[in-house]
Amino acid sequence: MVNPNLFQHLRVSIGTKCNWSCWYCFREGVDRENDFLEDTDSFSWLLKVLKKNFPIEYIRFTGGEPLLNIKIDQLINITKKCYVTNIGLTTNGTNIDKKIEKLVSSGLTSLAVHVENNHISINEQIHVLDRIIRDYDISVRINLVALQSNVDFINNLINNTLTKNIKFQILDLLPTNVSHEAFDREYLELDNLISICQIQRGFELICSTENVKVFVKDKQEIKFVKRWISNTKSLFCTKDSPFHPLLLTSDFKIYWCNHYGAGFIDISKEVIMRSEPHLLKKINNALICRDKCFECKFKL
Numbered sequence: 001m002v003n004p005n006l007f008q009h010l011r012v013s014i015g016t017k018c019n020w021s022c023w024y025c026f027r028e029g030v031d032r033e034n035d036f037l038e039d040t041d042s043f044s045w046l047l048k049v050l051k052k053n054f055p056i057e058y059i060r061f062t063g064g065e066p067l068l069n070i071k072i073d074q075l076i077n078i079t080k081k082c083y084v085t086n087i088g089l090t091t092n093g094t095n096i097d098k099k100i101e102k103l104v105s106s107g108l109t110s111l112a113v114h115v116e117n118n119h120i121s122i123n124e125q126i127h128v129l130d131r132i133i134r135d136y137d138i139s140v141r142i143n144l145v146a147l148q149s150n151v152d153f154i155n156n157l158i159n160n161t162l163t164k165n166i167k168f169q170i171l172d173l174l175p176t177n178v179s180h181e182a183f184d185r186e187y188l189e190l191d192n193l194i195s196i197c198q199i200q201r202g203f204e205l206i207c208s209t210e211n212v213k214v215f216v217k218d219k220q221e222i223k224f225v226k227r228w229i230s231n232t233k234s235l236f237c238t239k240d241s242p243f244h245p246l247l248l249t250s251d252f253k254i255y256w257c258n259h260y261g262a263g264f265i266d267i268s269k270e271v272i273m274r275s276e277p278h279l280l281k282k283i284n285n286a287l288i289c290r291d292k293c294f295e296c297k298f299k300l
Contacts, residue, residue: 036069057084058087090143092115110140168221169225172187172190
């Protein structure tokens with residue numbers, strides 16, 4: 001029997017389309033055509049089955065850009081009705097100030113906003129997120145990918161932000177969907193970034209592991225997450241990975257090694273029409289195989 005703890009966290013990619021074109025975008029490690037998860041009935045059925053049989057505590061909606069899916073509110077509300085109380089959203093924040101009230105009323109409890117210095121006014125985005133923290137009872141953090149070319153941007157953002165209530169999560173670059181040349185040119189070790197930004201000054205280190213370092217000062221929190229170990233192995237493959245081991249995509253497939261589409265459990269409509277035990281057997285068998293191969297190799 002598969003370890004049920006693998007199913008505590010679930011990412012749900014509700015669409016692959018995005019209004020940004022960040023060259024380093026991870027895209028959940030899955031290369032698919034633009035699509036959206038629109039079958040709310042199938043999603044509701046599947047989530048009830050999974051929730052009944054596995055201890056799902058946390059679901060995070062991702063994309064693409066999930067706010068482009070016009071059914072995002074319904075999907076969040078369905079999740080809430082399935083007694084999942086920790087519901088997150090990762091977004092680039094486009095028009096989030098106009099949508100946040102409905103998202104929160106539908107059941108959203110946490111918000112992660114990716115920022116990038118080529119798209120929007122960062123000061124404007126900070127003000128929007130500060131208002132969201134003030135007006136709504138949800139957790140908010142900013143996600144950034146550390147690159148050689150954006151060190152100054154990150155440094156200024158961390159040290160000069162106008163609010164102390166927003167959490168930061170800084171991730172290293174992954175080679176997925178990125179050329180060898182771009183990866184070699186832009187990859188930045190997080191320890192080097194910590195030194196450049198002088199994070200130690202005024203901050204307290206409260207967590208330090210092989211892949212995660214967390215610094216705090218007053219209400220401000222900065223988390224550095226190392227996802228890439230070498231050219232043969234990624235933390236996405238390890239048992240101690242801080243990331244969610246399962247990803248449900250908009251075409252109803254579950255990926256259990258989510259840094260690339262090496263394998264999946266096909267739960268498309270054809271399978272959904274079959275019996276519950278059949279679906280759960282496929283999930284269990286696939287996850288058992290995944291549990292035995294945590295040392296799988298990253299394919300560049």
